[in-house]
Amino acid sequence: MGQIAVLDGSRVDATAVDDGGWGLLHRRGRARPALTCPGCDAAVHAVQRQTTRFFRHDRAGSDCPCANESPRHLALKSACATAVRTAGWEALPEHRVGGRVADVLAVPPGSAAGDVGCVSVEIQLSNQPADVTVARTADHARAGSAVLWVVTRPSAVDAPDLPHLVVAGDAPHPVAAPVVVLNAAARVRVDGRELPVPRWRTAGPFPLDRVVAGILSGRLVWTELPRNRAWPSRASWQWVPAAQIPEQQRLSDALGRAEEAASVVTAARRQVHAANILAHAETKRTVTARLLDLLEAAGHRLRWPGDPVEDRSGWYAHGTVVRTVGGPLYVVHPVAGQVRGGARRKLASAVVVVDTAESAARLSAVGVDAVPIHAVRIAPPAS
Structure with a gap:
């Protein structure tokens, strides 16, 4: 099955023939062309079949590649050809482009097939390895x-950076109902926070x-959305209105600067924390001695x-534990x-020992009685 046939040496396009011409092609018996x-x-x-028109080989089991296209593939190809013509471009189904045959070749107004600016629309329904897609x-x-x-699921191309449309519909003839695109026309929304935080939302399906x-006119562009905490975790590539690209870049730059500043603050806090840990360890050693x-x-x-031992379990909130024979337990x-x-x-x-009265006051605030080392009085062991 295909959508191109030859009649008297001329190509006949099933997606472009009007109803009157299709009626002549559809004749049977002796009047059949x-x-x-x-x-x-x-x-x-x-x-x-429904709204999809195509040509079928008279003999079943043909080895011709055109004979093996599924009804679903034909329906999407017909829908794509119609969409290209609606955009004002010429649509050439099953047209050879170099060593390949494009499902639909979109030719800009005033240009011819083979000129720079043409777009090959390729429909891929089964999963295809990324290297094959790239080749x-x-x-x-x-x-x-x-x-x-044009795919029905992203895995069909397995190359997220290559421009593609994800269309909806699992019916054998999806063109019978309007074909819609799921990954198009993302728009930016800015949350009202201290710093504008942009979030992309898909405003479809369309x-x-x-x-x-929109794609053929340049109003929609295939763009990689920034990856950071503010963006969705789903696919990072989407069709975005070209008019929003400057806004996207501005917001992305602002968010990048904010994250860079936050990372500097975080690094400084980590340095302060590390210094506090070292200072606390030194204070414990001095007081323990x-x-x-x-x-x-x-x-x-x-x-x-x-003894003494460091509390690693947290039961003594990571102080230094000193145990004596016949005396109390000390925690430094x-x-x-x-x-x-x-x-x-x-x-x-336990007897909690600290360096200063200020440290004792901090522990007292969390319900722990502590005594500064200069106020510690130790009686001799009982005989």
């Missing part, structure tokens, strides 16, 4: 033609002929050879901001 396939010269006859696109480009892929007209001197002077012995300089319910209960049964 002698139509042949341009690919294999075999006899074909005119067929119409086919390159073949058309070498012949001077851009390529617009009729196929309207989208094709003074506490050990006081314990030794009072005659206390450490309970375990490994826990972090007030990390004290929770379990740690608060553990610290309530």
Whole structure:
């Protein structure tokens, strides 16, 4: 099945013939015209299914590529040809472009097939590897033609950066109902925040002929949307109104500058945090050393050879734990901001030692009693 036939040496386009001409081609019996396939010269006859017109080989099982197109492929090809003509361009179905045959070749007004500016519309329904898609696109480009892929799912081309239309409809003859495009005419919306945060929304679906007209006229362009927290996580390439490209760039630049400034602030905060950790570790070492001197002077012995030990579990809110034989449990300089319910209960049964009265006040604010090292008084162990 195909949409081009040859009659008396001339090409006949099933998508362009008017109703009167199609009626003549559709005759049967002796009045039937002698139509042949341009690919294999075999006899074909005119067929119409709903609104899709095409030519079918008289003999089933032909090896001609034209004989293997599905009704769905033919319907979309017919819809694309109609959309191209509605946009004011010439549509040439099944036209050879270099070493390839375009499903529909769109020719600009005042130009001829083969001139620069033509667009090959290729319909791809089955999944196609990305390298095959790229190779086919390159073949058309070498012949001077851009390529617009028409698919029913993005995986059919497997190359998100190549221009393509995702159309809706799973019916055998989708042209019987209006074909709509799902990935066209994205528009920008700006959230009212301190900094304008742009978010792209697909403003469709749109009729196929309207989208094709926008693409051929240059009003719609295939654009990669910026990837950052403000953008949708779905496909980053969409058809965007060309008039919104400057606004997109402005908002993207503003958001980029804001994120760069935020990253500088984050890096500075991390440096401050790292410095605070080092300072806290040094304070713990100093206070622990003074506490050990006081314990030794009072005659206390450490309970375990490994004492003192660092609290790594968080039960003592990451202070330094000092255990003595016959004496209380000491915890040196826990972090007030990390004290929770379990740690608060553990610290309530210990002697919490800090460096200054200010540190003691911070712990007191979270329910932990602490004593500065200069106020620590240690009695000798009971005999």
